[in-house]
Structures are given as C-alpha cells and as structure tokens.
Amino acid sequence: MLLRQLFDQESSTYTYLIADVGARQAALVDPVLGQVERDLKLVAELGLELTHVLETHVHADHVTSAGVLRERTGAKTHASASGAPCVDVHLQHGDVVRVGEVVITALATPGHTDDGMSFAVSGHVLTGDTLLIRGCGRADFQNGNPEALFESITGVLFALPDATVVLPAHDYKGMTSSTIGEEKALNPRVVGKTKAEFVGLMNGLKLPPPKHLDVAVPANRACGNVTPES
Numbered sequence: 680m681l682l683r684q685l686f687d688q689e690s691s692t693y694t695y696l697i698a699d700v701g702a703r704q705a706a707l708v709d710p711v712l713g714q715v716e717r718d719l720k721l722v723a724e725l726g727l728e729l730t731h732v733l734e735t736h737v738h739a740d741h742v743t744s745a746g747v748l749r750e751r752t753g754a755k756t757h758a759s760a761s762g763a764p765c766v767d768v769h770l771q772h773g774d775v776v777r778v779g780e781v782v783i784t785a786l787a788t789p790g791h792t793d794d795g796m797s798f799a800v801s802g803h804v805l806t807g808d809t810l811l812i813r814g815c816g817r818a819d820f821q822n823g824n825p826e827a828l829f830e831s832i833t834g835v836l837f838a839l840p841d842a843t844v845v846l847p848a849h850d851y852k853g854m855t856s857s858t859i860g861e862e863k864a865l866n867p868r869v870v871g872k873t874k875a876e877f878v879g880l881m882n883g884l885k886l887p888p889p890k891h892l893d894v895a896v897p898a899n900r901a902c903g904n905v906t907p908e909s
Contacts, residue, residue, distance in 0.1 A: 699779025735807025762794030790828025791816030
C-alpha cells in the first residue's frame with residue numbers, strides 16, 4: 680500500500696493519497712479544489728489511475744474537488760449517507776471500500792458534523808475533523824453535537840489499537856500525525872474529562888465561524904460545484 684499525505688496551505692487541509700501500486704488503483708481522501716492539478720499530476724507520475732474519492736465530511740473551510748475529479752477521471756465519489764447527496768456511494772458504519780487489494784473501512788464518527796466519517800486502513804485511521812492532533816473539531820454548526828463527538832472519539836476511535844496512526848484532516852501547528860495511544864494519553868480535550876465536562880468545554884469555545892462557511896458548505900454538498908443550479 681502507498682499512503683501519501685498532501686497539504687493545502689490556505690486551509691491547512693491534509694489530503695491523502697491511498698493506492699495499491701500493483702493494481703495501479705488510487706483513492707484521494709478530502710481533496711481540495713485548488714489542488715486538482717497537483718493531485719492529478721502526482722497520480723499520473725506514480726503510474727496510477729484514480730478510481731475513488733472519499734470525503735470525511737462536508738467541509739466548511741475549503742471547497743472539495745470531488746466533483747471535478749469525478750468528471751476528469753471517472754472516479755467514484757464516497758461519503759457518509761448523512762452527507763452530500765451528490766456522491767456516487769453513500770457509506771454506513773462498517774462499509775468497506777476496496778482500492779485494488781487495499782481495504783478501507785468506513786467508521787461513522789459524527790459530532791463535528793452529523794456526517795462525520797473516519798477511514799481505517801492498514802494500521803492507520805484518517806479521522807477528518809473528529810480527532811485532531813491534541814485536539815478535535817468544533818461542534819457548533821452543520822448539526823454538530825458535542826455529545827456525539829465525545830462518543831465518536833472515545834467510543835469509536837479510542838477503541839482502535841493504541842499503535843494506530845492518526846492522520847487528521849487538518850493541523851495548524853505543523854504536526855503531521857499522531858497515534859491513538861498518544862491521543863488517549865495526551866489530548867487535552869478529552870483526557871480526564873467526563874462527557875459532561877467535554878460538552879461544557881466545547882459549548883464554551885465561542886469560536887468565530889469559518890470564513891468560507893457560506894460558500895464551502897453549499898458547494899461541498901454539490902460535490903464542489905461552486906455555482907449550483909438555482
């Protein structure tokens with residue numbers, strides 16, 4: 680398996696390339712519209728065919744390139760059944776996506792948004808905004824729910840083996856990865872906190888809205904169509 684981490688500086692978004700090199704099939708997770716040419720160039724340079732595009736959730740801080748990638752490559756788009764209606768495959772908890780012989784397991788992890796999905800693959804878990812390195816996503820818009828977020832982190836992600844490598848959708852401090860064991864021991868949002876304490880903390884953050892919220896959410900519900908039909 681090939682697993683590559685890519686970065687969009689404007690939104691601090693990580694996009695992930697997952698591939699079965701032998702089968703020459705590849706998936707992109709959380710691709711960014713402004714990075715289409717970079718991503719397609721890398722796929723071509725590695726001699727791969729883009730067959731799958733996966734989204735961890737409907738993003739509020741950047742516009743996805745899922746729709747453009749589907750148009751240009753024929754790749755099938757995948758996301759939570761609670762998310763964008765435009766995707767080809769709506770995923771439920773436990774569903775499997777196969778990229779060649781590489782098995783990606785969908786884990787429903789709502790809370791940051793109601794459609795939050797993480798993806799487990801070969802000792803790694805792509806956590807979207809559900810679990811960040813020493814943090815977690817906010818839960819105050821897009822049907823976010825701090826109670827659900829706590830359960831997703833502690834009940835779903837923290838149930839994975841401690842050695843599982845955590846690959847988030849964002850990082851703002853120059854960190855690239857962590858592990859489940861590290862986050863269980865060191866993540867200040869959840870360590871030593873009851874659900875009620877976590878909910879109180881999250882409800883008290885009082886963060887400003889993401890600056891691209893009004894554009895990104897409707898565009899991403901349309902798979903990146905920034906001028907949806909009226």
